[in-house]
Amino acid sequence: MAKQTHPLDGVEVLVFDVFGTVADWRSSVIRELEEVGRKFKLDVSDNEWAEFADEWRKGYMINTKKVAAGGEGPKDTDVMHRMLLDNLLASERWSKVGTALDEKTRADLNMVWHRLNGWPEVVSALQTLKKKVIIVALSNGNLRLLVDMAKHAQFPWDTIFSTAMYDSFKPNPIVYESTLKHLSLSSTPQKAAMVAAHLFDVRGAAKAGMKTVYVPRGSEDTKEERESVKSKWEDKERGEVDLVVKDFEELARVFQV
Amino acid sequence: MAKQTHPLDGVEVLVFDVFGTVADWRSSVIRELEEVGRKFKLDVSDNEWAEFADEWRKGYMINTKKVAAGGEGPKDTDVMHRMLLDNLLASERWSKVGTALDEKTRADLNMVWHRLNGWPEVVSALQTLKKKVIIVALSNGNLRLLVDMAKHAQFPWDTIFSTAMYDSFKPNPIVYESTLKHLSLSSTPQKAAMVAAHLFDVRGAAKAGMKTVYVPRGSEDTKEERESVKSKWEDKERGEVDLVVKDFEELARVFQV
CATH class of the missing domain: 1.10.150.240 (Putative phosphatase; domain 2)
Incomplete structure (x- = not known):
């Protein structure tokens, strides 16, 4: 029997949306x-x-x-x-x-x-993830806002990308492509996974070749969207993202093995 | 008697050069x-x-x-x-x-x-400084290099700026000006201080209105340069930078008060 590979195998950078995904x-x-x-x-x-x-x-x-x-x-x-x-x-x-x-x-x-706070589980889960992979923020917020928030809420980013660096906002393709370039992953985009509570964001990342993790959050997307998103893993035909997790604790467990 | 103000009073962001200044x-x-x-x-x-x-x-x-x-x-x-x-x-x-x-x-x-290591005192001093101010890297190294190095050597950056984001290298003025913009300090550049072991770097930062801290390091600049740099504080006429410190421990003490 072939060894089952996890959809996030080979991922070395997790790229997190911030508003709604990390911050409540x-x-x-x-x-x-x-x-x-x-x-x-x-x-x-x-x-x-x-x-x-x-x-x-x-x-x-x-x-x-x-x-x-x-x-x-x-x-x-x-x-x-x-x-x-x-x-x-x-x-x-x-x-x-x-x-x-x-x-x-x-x-x-x-x-x-x-000075937004994180969802309850994120700081601890990000600290765990940081030991296994590179964890970065990629947000439409300006850079200073994201630094201030990280210090306030203790998000332990390895580094922060603001779309202001690219003079645009997500989901413009330049945002994902430029971030991959700075991570030296332009030719291997599947080594980065976008983690977001917004379908438009994971779709933008997927178009750039990144893997995708969808985290349904009560304040984000519509209830219908949150409940209908399936991973390719659990539903080969209708699955859209690589992984759906209910929160960052579940995501951290993926990398604990 | 007027209260003596420290030359770094009002500084809320320390911007560190990396190669030679932080990394040995x-x-x-x-x-x-x-x-x-x-x-x-x-x-x-x-x-x-x-x-x-x-x-x-x-x-x-x-x-x-x-x-x-x-x-x-x-x-x-x-x-x-x-x-x-x-x-x-x-x-x-x-x-x-x-x-x-x-x-x-x-x-x-x-x-x-x-995978360079830091000078012996930097990790501990940066951890102390991070509690008081925003600490960021600004280096000619590409972003992935700087992230890899930070993880390897445990540099606790709040965020990392690579000059690759600006498609140039220090000391091109665009590097300092763009970094100030992303820190929301374009109109108050004196709230950021450049910390570097290279005269060309502190000079570039000063032209953009930033304060400057020179750290002589044995492997950087010439012996003559390292020994001749004076702060405006200690020598009003010939002083060039705002502060000279022998290492990051001395810099951390400035913010401990």
């Missing part, structure tokens, strides 16, 4: 919004703050994809987050918040994206 | 050359191997500076190191080595630059 942006942002609400005694419920956070994030997803496809928009994520925040606060729905928040509060709140 | 390339390379000599029973003395290492390194310094100034040459450091190695081995002086070394040995030896 949603609870981190909601918590700071609630703090702002208390400080300014705003009549906004926790549910409403969650919706505010979701709208802010949705604007980011739409705009980064637009710029990735060649459209107009800010290429720096601090600038983009601030533009989206100001637009939200100028909208009728959030006018009661907008009138209360001064410049200093907005500038500080905008930096919440630099 | 010379003893690492000589050791592997000696191993090759023993393996192939070559009649080459330890002194000769040291000269071989110095010639290899000299070729790298000359060629990176040439490319930094807009000249022709390999932009990938693995390719450059290999070209220089092959040229050395084809020269009359080293023909007794060249005839002995096959392709596999050359390819492996070329990777010695990925």
Whole structure:
């Protein structure tokens, strides 16, 4: 009987998406919004703050994809987050918040994206993985944001790639190809695996020849997408990615053998 | 009496040169050359191997500076190191080595630059510094080389910048300016300090508005240069850099207060 090979055999670099995949942006942002609400005694419920956070994030997803496809928009994520925040606060729905928040509060709140926390299991799992393979971040966030977040949340990256280095955003192909080049893996892209909670991201990586790991996270993709993604391993015909793991602990176990 | 301010007050990012400043390339390379000599029973003395290492390194310094100034040459450091190695081995002086070394040995030896060790005090000092400020590498080495070296020698970088990201080498101004941009310090470059054992490197950083720390290392610059560099602090008229430290332990003490 032929020896069963694991789909990640030969992988020497794990490339991690950050927002949503490693960082639990949603609870981190909601918590700071609630703090702002208390400080300014705003009549906004926790549910409403969650919706505010979701709208802010949705604007980011739409705009980064637009710029990735060649459209107009800010290429720096601090600038983009601030533009989206100001637009939200100028909208009728959030006018009661907008009138209360001064410049200093907005500038500080905008930096919440630099101090997101990780999902509960990630720091320990990344430390384990770091002993076995190279672990890097590849995110649409600007480099300083990613460094600040890593220090805040103790993500032990070997190094960090920001798409700002390539003057674009994921899933533009240049992002994956350039990252492979800097990892000296252009001719052997299957030695790198993209780990993400977003189908668009693993699809972009697969087109560049990378292996792919999908991690369904409650705040990312749609419920339907999260539940339908199959690995080629478990379903040869309909499988799209190389591996699906429920969290980073499961991913770490793959490399523990 | 006015409070004496330290020249590095306000610095939030330390940007380290790697070869020679953090890594003791010379003893690492000589050791592997000696191993090759023993393996192939070559009649080459330890002194000769040291000269071989110095010639290899000299070729790298000359060629990176040439490319930094807009000249022709390999932009990938693995390719450059290999070209220089092959040229050395084809020269009359080293023909007794060249005839002995096959392709596999050359390819492996070329990777010695990925597995350099640090100067004795650097790992501990960098760990201390990492708790106080952001510590990053900025090197002419390619990114994979720098990641491999960091894992091998346990350099705890927050992130790594390779000049390959900017398609150039130090001291081309684009290298320092782009690094400041990614650190979100373009308008406040004095919040970053370049730490290097090379005058050309601290001079390039100073032109971009960065603060500068010079670390004289026995294998770098000339003896005359190493002994003549003064800080503006100790010599207002002839001082060139912001600080001179004998090693990273002394640098770490600056941030311990």
